[in-house]
Amino acid sequence: MTHLPRGAPGAALSSPVSTRPTAAREVTPDTPLQALDLSWRERDLPESERTRHVHRLHPYLGKFVPQLVEVFLRKYWSPGQTVLDPFCGSGTTLMQANELGVHATGYDISAFNVLLCRAKTARYDLSLVRREALDILDKTRQAEPAEMHQGGVWDTASPGLARAPAPETDNVYLRSWYAPAALRQLLTYRRLLDAGDYTYRDLLRVILSRSARSARMAPHYELDFPRAPQTAPYWCYKHSRQCHPTSNALKFLRRYTIDTLERIAQFDAVRSEATVAVHHANVLHAPLAPVDGVITSPPYVGLIDYHEQHAYAYELLGLQDRRDEEIGPAAGGSSQTARRRYQEEMAKVFRRIAEVMPRGGRMIVVANDRAGLYGEIAALAGVDVEGVVTRHVDRRTGMRGSTFYESVFVWRAP
Ligand SMILES: C[S@@+](CC[C@H](N)C(=O)[O-])C[C@H]1O[C@@H](n2cnc3c(N)ncnc32)[C@H](O)[C@@H]1O
Structure with a gap:
């Protein structure tokens, strides 16, 4: 049994009741949301599993765990449907969807991330x-x-x-x-x-x-x-x-x-025929095609500079720099004004996506919402909140020790 400490985000909405963390490949559409325990420890989900095949084609700070995506694809999607990641980053959602036969569309404002997603998901001779x-x-x-x-x-x-x-x-x-x-x-x-x-x-x-x-x-x-x-x-x-x-x-x-x-x-040995489309575009304004739902981990306010972390690639490959269009840019800090703007822009993104989704379609949004901004984002976006699964992340990479709570918001399009 996993016990959530008082004050852990989402604790009030749902708490895991299982005796061991959920095995992603055992999840089915009938697995109750409340039964999901996503607080995998190293022994439940070793690094080799989290970084298998093209997931580790290139370092990228700010990835989410592919098994997290797998859990929600298995629960809410069927092969042949489409998932959108409006902030696709290094492409975790896109690759995981492809493995399960789900069509995937991704957007990212960073030219390097788009290049990386395309290289990871292309078909090769x-x-x-x-x-x-x-x-x-x-x-x-x-x-x-x-x-x-x-x-x-x-x-x-x-x-x-x-x-x-x-x-x-x-x-x-x-x-x-x-x-x-x-x-x-x-x-x-x-x-x-x-x-x-x-x-x-x-x-x-x-x-x-x-x-x-x-x-x-x-x-x-x-x-x-x-x-x-x-x-x-x-x-x-x-x-x-x-x-x-x-x-x-x-x-x-x-x-x-x-x-x-x-x-x-x-990856070639496990991939499917499902399509993957990756757009280098600002998802605040880009035209959106119909999708069945969303799985994403958005940028957080004032946290990571998604262009700067790959500055060497921009300089060497001559890529277009669009850092001014990042939502919640690190350079903009996390002042009250920056947070409010972040909430409004995030809400706009999800409102726009809801318009191209079936009513009741799921939006799965993963964030370490330390400033508690997502309740208001959901309200501004007009989505229905189905639940929040809280997961404990305890991981060390290099000098970066990290132990924190991550929230998986499960929303429904109105
Ligand atoms: C937390 S990362 C996503 C990581 C991804 N889930 C993965 O596993 O690699 C957030 C991404 O949002 C992108 N982003 C920020 N502002 C954006 C915007 N206005 N339009 C599209 N993408 C944006 C950033 O470039 C970054 O790659």
Whole structure:
């Protein structure tokens, strides 16, 4: 039996009555909402399950757990119906829906997130994508100065890297966050990608972005939002030892090429024929097609900058920056005014979606509503509140320790 502490959000509306957390794949349309216990512990839902196949194609801060999506798809959706995620982020809803034969539509204001969702959900000719990914990797290697080829080893301490010519870019961000050799390798890959005749360009751009993220001169314990380039050896809190700033991107390009190919093959084995459409658009204004319901985890007010966390990708890939259109932007803070605006904009999003949904269709909205903003959002949106499932999240990743309550709001379109 899970006991909810006093004051846990949603405790008054519903509380789990099961003796063990719900196994997502056992949920059926008949499973009562009140019986759902979504407070999975590590042993109930190990990291390998939460990050299986393309769910971990690229780091992304602010994902929700795919099994959470699975629970509600199994309860409220049938294969062939459509789910909308108006804030699709890294695409968790879209991939999970596809696995269950549910058509999915996603919107996101961040060009990088849209690129990532498209790369994750695209259909691949597995032998062609393999040939392309290995081809560009090989050409990037071959473009390296001759001393780098000896023994086929690219060692971070290699003197060849230190003697690398200055990178050919004026971009201040790239010049300050990368060692010369790492930047040269990333720019070579990008040049090959721009000039080459590759079919799966989005996937190659994701491999490049993931490598660029790891190759930044960022302390290992600050990879989400590093404050300043780390140009000298430093004490690493994550690894409890002295670490050196990265000077090599090729090792990451190689590692992530292999990992990416494995992950898309794993997803290919479980995916369905259901469609996935991803729109780079502001969901406050974008035209919306009819859907059966919504599963989403919206941005929260003043919390995460969804553009800044992938600044390296925007700089390297030249993506369009639309951070001014984020709802509840981190830069806008969480003042009373910011909260009110956030509530009004969120309500507008859900009101617009309700117009393209069947009456009584479900909207599942996941939020760590620490400021208690969602009761008012539901009222402003005019949705019917069916219940709230509260789940305890206790997880540690790197230096980010996290234990908090997350609310799953179950609303019905009026
Ligand atoms: C919490 S994240 C979603 C994470 C997602 N559930 C996942 O598992 O990856 C919220 C997303 O909303 C997007 N967003 C913020 N304002 C938006 C807007 N006006 N229109 C569309 N998307 C927006 C952000 O870019 C971000 O990717």
